[in-house]
Amino acid sequence: MKWIVITSPDFLQGEATFIPRLFDHGVDLLHLRKPGASMEACRQLLDEIPHEWHNRIVLHSHFELASMYNLHGVHLNHRCPQAPEGFDKSISCSCHSLEEVELNKPMRNYVFLSPIFDSISKEGYGAAFSPEVLRDAASKQIIDYKVVALGGIEASHINALKEWNFGGAAFLGDIWNRIDDKDVDAYLDHLRQLLK
Numbered sequence: 001m002k003w004i005v006i007t008s009p010d011f012l013q014g015e016a017t018f019i020p021r022l023f024d025h026g027v028d029l030l031h032l033r034k035p036g037a038s039m040e041a042c043r044q045l046l047d048e049i050p051h052e053w054h055n056r057i058v059l060h061s062h063f064e065l066a067s068m069y070n071l072h073g074v075h076l077n078h079r080c081p082q083a084p085e086g087f088d089k090s091i092s093c094s095c096h097s098l099e100e101v102e103l104n105k106p107m108r109n110y111v112f113l114s115p116i117f118d119s120i121s122k123e124g125y126g127a128a129f130s131p132e133v134l135r136d137a138a139s140k141q142i143i144d145y146k147v148v149a150l151g152g153i154e155a156s157h158i159n160a161l162k163e164w165n166f167g168g169a170a171f172l173g174d175i176w177n178r179i180d181d182k183d184v185d186a187y188l189d190h191l192r193q194l195l196k
Contacts, residue, residue: 001161001195002110002168004148006031008121008176011041016048018179023053025188026195031075031170033060046071058092073109094150096128098137105146112170113143115151116161120173127152131160138165155187158194169195 005027007015011034019030030053034042039062046054046069057071063084066074073090074083083091090109095101104111116134119125128151129137137143145167153161154174161169171191178184 001158001166002028002148003191003195004029004031004168004170005175006033006150006170006172008172009033009035011037011045012176012179014179016045019049020053021185022175022188023056025185026192027056028168029056029058029072031058031060033075035061035079037061039065058090063087075112092148098129098133098142101137101142101147105144108146110146110148110167112148112150113166114149114170116149117152117154117157119152120154120177125151131164134164138163141165155191155194158191 003026005022007030022030032042032045042062042065046065054069055072058073058075059066059071060075060077061080063074063080065071066089073092074087076083076091076093092108092110092112093104094112094114095104096114101111101113115125115128117127134143143165147166148168148170149161149166150170153169153171158169178187181187
């Protein structure tokens, strides 16, 4: 399974040094999502991340930085619904229904489907799909290797995501709540093993 981490919406103390550790532990892609952040603030964070990891970073805004920093790609959303003209790298998007997945999957490198479980980072943002609905979507190949689960994802959910045929898991609150945890490296190694 593809392992994706989405940044905290706020800039965090120690974030720029934590991101390379995530890649060292096997994270496939980092989605740089800072709604409301200026292009300059995003540039500053990118400048602090070693160049060797730039090709594994996906932007949610300020798409012009993608070519300036040779990043992996862009992620479309309601604030930034279109990729730059002639953009030839990875393009992904967020979906909140199985219909959106079916519509967007053919045109995108991968899509997020959310919320799969109750959110860790957003209060009152509950799971939108029952296990039965997800099982059915997997049997119809709506959920496949191009669909990444998002929303409340943590280690205990990985087996269910595999059963539902998701191609990847996107982590947010579960990872960033542990940034100062002395056992975070062991947890990240555990996640890597589960996601294999």
